[in-house]
Amino acid sequence: MIKPHVRFAAVLAAAYLLALLMIAFWPTPVDRPVSGNLSSILGWLHAHGLPLFIGYNKIEFAANIALFMPFGYIAGIWSRTWWHPLAAGFAASFIIELGQEIFLPQRFSSLLDVVANTIGAGLGFAIFALLQAMHLRRQESVEPVR
Incomplete structure (x- = not known):
């Protein structure tokens, strides 16, 4: 019998992957509906001290990193080596951008997205x-010495 927490994790992973596929293969840019609002917010933030070099491109890069962090975390569950999640993140991102x-003629593929997504997968695995290391250390300190 599958344990409830394993089933819950599998459902979360499936939901994340479905959302990732929807974002990646939506026919039009997913940020189009909020681009005007984002520009207004950035203008306000710049007027209130946000450095001018932080613009839309930097925010999009950071968003791509954040989008793939769960990917790296999930990949880490299945593979305890660092390079599997990194390679899987790179491959998935490359396939998405190629697709x-x-x-999708209205979408813009970018090698920078592949870089950002791969970084995100790596950070997700690092987390x-x-x-895991903290959990193992805590377990070792709780177990009685024989």
Whole structure:
């Protein structure tokens, strides 16, 4: 029998992957509906001290990193080595960008997105590895010495 927490994790992973696919292969740019609002917010933030070099491109890059962090975390659950989640993140991102280039004329494929997504997958795995190490250290300190 599958444990409830394993089933819950599998459902969350499936929901994340579905959302990722919807974002990646939406026929039009997913930020189009909020681009005007984002520009207004950035203008206000710049007027109130946000450095001018932080613009839309930097925010999009950071958003791509954040989008793939769960990917790296999930990949870390299945593979305890650092390079599997990194390679999977790179491959998934490359396939997404290639698919956008070939099949979605209104979308813009970018090698910078591949870089950002791969960084995100790596950071997601790093968080997984850190939490695993903390969990193991805590278990070792709780277990009685024989």
